[in-house]
Amino acid sequence: xxxxxAMLVVFLGVxxxxxxVDGFVPPSHVQSxxxxxxxxxxxxxxxxxxxxxxxxxxxxxxxxIFSFTPSSIEIPxxxxxxxxxxxxxxxxxxxxxxTGVNTMVTPGWVSQVAHTFKDRGTFLLVCNExxxxxxxxxxAKVVVK
Amino acid sequence: MATALGRxxxxxxALELSRAGGDLLVLTHVYTATLxxxxxxxxxxxxxxxxxxxxxxxxxxxxxxxxTAHGVLMALVFTTFFITGLFTYxxxxxxxxVRSARLGWIGYCVMLVGTLMATVAILDGSATVLYxxxxxxxxxxxxxxxxxxxxxxxxxxxxxIFLNVAWFKAHNPGKRIPLPAFLATCTMTMWIIxxxxxxxxxxxxxxxxxGWTSGIDVGLTxxxxxxxxxxxxxxxxxxxxxxxYTLVPARFGGRIFSDGLTRLAFIMLLLLSTPVGLHHQxxxxxxxxxxxxxxxxxxxxxxxxxxxxxxxxxxxxxxAARKAGVRGFFKIVRWLPWKDPVFAGPALAxxxxxFGGFGGIVNNSYSMDVLVHNTMWIVGHFHITVGGPAALTxxxxxxxxxxxxxxxxxxxxxLALVQVYTWFIGMSIMSVAMHWAGLLxxxxxxxxxxxxxxxxxxxxxxxxxxxxxxxxxxxISVLMFIIVATGxxxxxRRADVPPTFEFASTNEDALETPPVLDNLGRWGAVALGLAxxxxxxxxxxQINAHAYLAPGMxxx
Numbered sequence: 001x002x003x004x005x006a007m008l009v010v011f012l013g014v015x016x017x018x019x020x021v022d023g024f025v026p027p028s029h030v031q032s033x034x035x036x037x038x039x040x041x042x043x044x045x046x047x048x049x050x051x052x053x054x055x056x057x058x059x060x061x062x063x064x065i066f067s068f069t070p071s072s073i074e075i076p077x078x079x080x081x082x083x084x085x086x087x088x089x090x091x092x093x094x095x096x097x098x099t100g101v102n103t104m105v106t107p108g109w110v111s112q113v114a115h116t117f118k119d120r121g122t123f124l125l126v127c128n129e130x131x132x133x134x135x136x137x138x139x140a141k142v143v144v145k
Numbered sequence: 146m147a148t149a150l151g152r153x154x155x156x157x158x159a160l161e162l163s164r165a166g167g168d169l170l171v172l173t174h175v176y177t178a179t180l181x182x183x184x185x186x187x188x189x190x191x192x193x194x195x196x197x198x199x200x201x202x203x204x205x206x207x208x209x210x211x212x213t214a215h216g217v218l219m220a221l222v223f224t225t226f227f228i229t230g231l232f233t234y235x236x237x238x239x240x241x242x243v244r245s246a247r248l249g250w251i252g253y254c255v256m257l258v259g260t261l262m263a264t265v266a267i268l269d270g271s272a273t274v275l276y277x278x279x280x281x282x283x284x285x286x287x288x289x290x291x292x293x294x295x296x297x298x299x300x301x302x303x304x305x306i307f308l309n310v311a312w313f314k315a316h317n318p319g320k321r322i323p324l325p326a327f328l329a330t331c332t333m334t335m336w337i338i339x340x341x342x343x344x345x346x347x348x349x350x351x352x353x354x355x356g357w358t359s360g361i362d363v364g365l366t367x368x369x370x371x372x373x374x375x376x377x378x379x380x381x382x383x384x385x386x387x388x389x390y391t392l393v394p395a396r397f398g399g400r401i402f403s404d405g406l407t408r409l410a411f412i413m414l415l416l417l418s419t420p421v422g423l424h425h426q427x428x429x430x431x432x433x434x435x436x437x438x439x440x441x442x443x444x445x446x447x448x449x450x451x452x453x454x455x456x457x458x459x460x461x462x463x464x465a466a467r468k469a470g471v472r473g474f475f476k477i478v479r480w481l482p483w484k485d486p487v488f489a490g491p492a493l494a495x496x497x498x499x500f501g502g503f504g505g506i507v508n509n510s511y512s513m514d515v516l517v518h519n520t521m522w523i524v525g526h527f528h529i530t531v532g533g534p535a536a537l538t539x540x541x542x543x544x545x546x547x548x549x550x551x552x553x554x555x556x557x558x559x560l561a562l563v564q565v566y567t568w569f570i571g572m573s574i575m576s577v578a579m580h581w582a583g584l585l586x587x588x589x590x591x592x593x594x595x596x597x598x599x600x601x602x603x604x605x606x607x608x609x610x611x612x613x614x615x616x617x618x619x620x621i622s623v624l625m626f627i628i629v630a631t632g633x634x635x636x637x638r639r640a641d642v643p644p645t646f647e648f649a650s651t652n653e654d655a656l657e658t659p660p661v662l663d664n665l666g667r668w669g670a671v672a673l674g675l676a677x678x679x680x681x682x683x684x685x686x687q688i689n690a691h692a693y694l695a696p697g698m699x700x701x
Binding site for chain 2: 005100101102110136
């Protein structure tokens with residue numbers, strides 16, 4: 001019991017330190033958007049990849065049943081990509097398995113999540129929240145060269 | 146009922162008739178839960194086979210419809226009918242009173258009507274929105290009304306329990322509320338505070354589904370849902386704990402370790418079950434990281450009463466064994482009545498819950514959640530929590546309740562024993578496979594995860610086969626459960642010496658319980674205050690954001 005309580009305090013300490021020192025916090029971007037006007041609202045009127053500096057990219061995604069736009073992006077290994085995602089219809093998920101890129105995509109809000117792609121390869125990007133009859137085909141690709 | 150009571154000639158006879166009336170109500174709850182578990186398990190097995198690509202669900206009744214039915218029937222209906230029945234039993238049996246069970250029956254009927262409405266909407270395909278019914282997926286109003294009636298029915302059952310406890314307090318001044326009735330009242334108080342979230346959400350969803358409002362604040366409905374969604378889990382767990390604390394010890398001649406500790410653990414669960422829901426929304430946009438961190442802390446707090454429970458239950462085992470002259474860990478383990486399904490069910494459930502608890506601490510770990518959120522890990526987690534500790538405890542308790550309520554011996558007790566062990570094995574296989582697939586990133590709630598043979602998806606299939614195998618074992622186990630539970634009533638006659646299912650008495654050397662613990666009205670008010678404190682900030686942030694409203698959609 002005492003050991004258990006001590007472990008709880010240790011866990012909480014580790015999590016809090018990681019959050020403050022290393023910025024390990026779950027994606028919590030607060031920015032609203034009209035879900036009925038996504039295709040007219042910049043930058044989501046032209047979704048896709050933008051280079052902001054050497055090795056630094058921003059990627060704007062629109063999630064819409066049952067696909068992501070863009071459906072594929074290509075980046076050099078070692079790039080840090082900040083993803084901005086919003087939904088034009090229902091609740092979606094945005095997950096690149098095993099990388100730690102994982103966020104909900106809620107209509108009315110813009111989600112943000114960043115990741116540095118060190119390894120080369122083709123990564124699968126999936127919708128991991130049920131969005132309708134074709135949910136199982138909602139996927140895209142991230143190619144790291 | 147009233148006329149039967151009117152015919153009673155003596156006070157004892159009136160009490161006897163009243164008790165029989167209450168037993169019928171509880172039995173109806175238990176059998177309803179049993180039937181729902183059977184239907185839910187069938188859908189669950191189909192999903193497992195379908196996800197492993199062993200069968201293909203027809204387009205006219207697809208995977209997501211079975212998934213909605215499975216989730217709603219298991220998480221919301223089976224558990225709720227069993228728990229409200231259990232707590233009615235705890236109250237009626239420990240408060241001797243000539244009573245009318247009318248309010249209890251009204252509650253049952255309202256719950257049943259709600260369940261039927263929601264089930265019809267799900268089966269006819271107009272509510273394929275899963276058990277979380279996230280807007281702006283828009284189900285037919287029948288589904289939302291059904292869910293609301295299910296909740297309102299439970300409020301009637303709660304009111305019946307509260308009125309009985311109030312009667313007891315008025316007629317026994319200065320006496321402690323009997324422990325089982327206390328646990329019932331405490332849990333139902335928590336449940337009412339929690340279900341306020343569903344009612345608030347329905348206040349938004351129902352007018353919108355009827356077409357009276359054109360759009361919905363998606364973030365707000367999600368927040369209301371998860372305000373309810375986590376205490377829902379604690380509703381199951383508190384019911385399982387109530388069985389572990391008060392009913393299980395009597396199976397091996399044990400006594401409740403401490404009356405005061407039990408009450409304190411339940412009050413902590415009452416206080417801390419609700420202000421924690423944001424840990425289900427760690428990955429939601431529109432909610433600041435600070436609020437999420439705050440709910441991480443409170444969620445760790447709610448682990449403490451679980452530690453207390455683990456300690457108290459093991460102490461109960463050890464004290465009883467020592468009294469019987471048995472010492473040493475392995476000897477005590479062997480001494481316990483593993484051949485009694487009423488003991489073995491809950492005891493195996495406790496083992497599963499140790500792993501469920503570990504997984505829960507991982508899920509709650511803030512930044513660590515990104516690795517497992519919405520993956521099969523989560524599905525594995527709640528099958529080893531609700532499917533393990535809660536359901537297996539309820540099954541074991543059913544083997545005690547049905548004979549006690551019907552006066553008949555348990556039908557095929559060996560089959561019952563095989564049933565609880567196969568459940569344990571099947572659930573373990575399934576849950577381990579799901580956890581594993583989740584760590585590899587396999588998404589949950591997806592009918593087919595092959596993604597046209599994409600790289601990365603290939604590693605998931607083997608685990609889905611294991612999950613399907615485990616799920617099939619569980620479904621077979623459920624079939625055995627139904628045979629035993631219904632066979633007891635159908636095939637067996639009333640026994641000469643009616644079987645009993647007794648509440649254990651308290652350890653005689655335990656300390657006196659402080660009277661302040663019995664003041665449940667005050668503790669309920671504190672719990673509500675904490676819930677408001679934890680949620681006022683995030684809800685105000687949500688409303689102040691002037692979030693855009695989303696139109697409803699039917700994407701299935």
